[in-house]
Amino acid sequence: MLNDTHRHKGLRKKLVDELRRKGIANEEILEAINRVPRHLFMDSGFIDHAYVDKAFPIAAGQTISQPYTVAFQTSLLEVKRGDKILEIGTGSGYQAAVLLELGARVYTIERQKELFMSVQKFLPKIGYHPQFFFGDGYLGKENYGPFDKILITAAAPYIPDELLKQLKTNGIFVAPVGGQNAQKMLKIIKKGETDFETTECGDFVFVPMLKGTDGQ
Ligand code: SAH
Secondary structure, three states: OOOOOHHHHHHHHHHHHHHHHOOOOOHHHHHHHHHOOHHHHOOHHHHHHOOOOOOEEOHHHOEEOOHHHHHHHHHHHOOOOOOEEEEEOOOOOHHHHHHHHOOOEEEEEEOEHHHHHHHHHHHHHOOOOOEEEEOOHHHOOHHHOOEEEEEEOOEEOOOOHHHHHOEEEEEEEEEEEEOOOOEEEEEEEEEEOOEEEEEEEEEEOOOEOOOOOEOO
16 A cells, blocks of 8 residues: 555654764755655565665665665755756666655666566656666667766666766766675766766665666
8 A cells, every 4th residue: 555654754754864964964855855755665564674774675686775875876966956867777766756856857767677667657656757768777868868967876887988978068977886895986077078077975885787688
């Protein structure tokens, strides 16, 4: 049942306080997190874990990112109302929902057929309407670009050139880049066609960004 009870709202408020204590200062982002019913993104048996600040397994061996990580990546993106944002790795759809709460237009790509089918059905039911794509995020979505912001929510072994091409000038690209066990969060600002300014923003661990697609 798609139910958001008083108890869930109370737990969510506590989670938001925890994120604020951990250094997330942007009140708009905290308010967005306060509005998204994260427990509905998980199987019903795991609802008690929904408002703990941890990543959690979802279908197809994938994860819903840790709330702190979602808040942190969202902060780096400097989201403005109306921003056109490309997300690689739809997963549960939670990160996409947070971006939509901030007034962004969200284009999101997932390579796992099973996840893609279920998230595409679920998110609109609770009022979130990104554009969903099944495909390989390494290729981006050229026909829908260029984008104001691009976000990768899986561990990228390198920064795909194709994605940088689909970013507007002065656009922001955020991605965890590195090997399987640990990645550096990178924020890249596109100053010009071949001019990029990169900042390293700490260590994170994501599931891998894989090539091609899976499932049918
Ligand atoms: N943003 C998600 C995080 C999901 S975990 C959330 O909020 O829940 C990362 C997701 O990236 C997984 O679902 C995985 O299947 C997907 N993924 C990995 N490589 C990909 C690729 N090349 N293209 C698109 N999605 C990819």
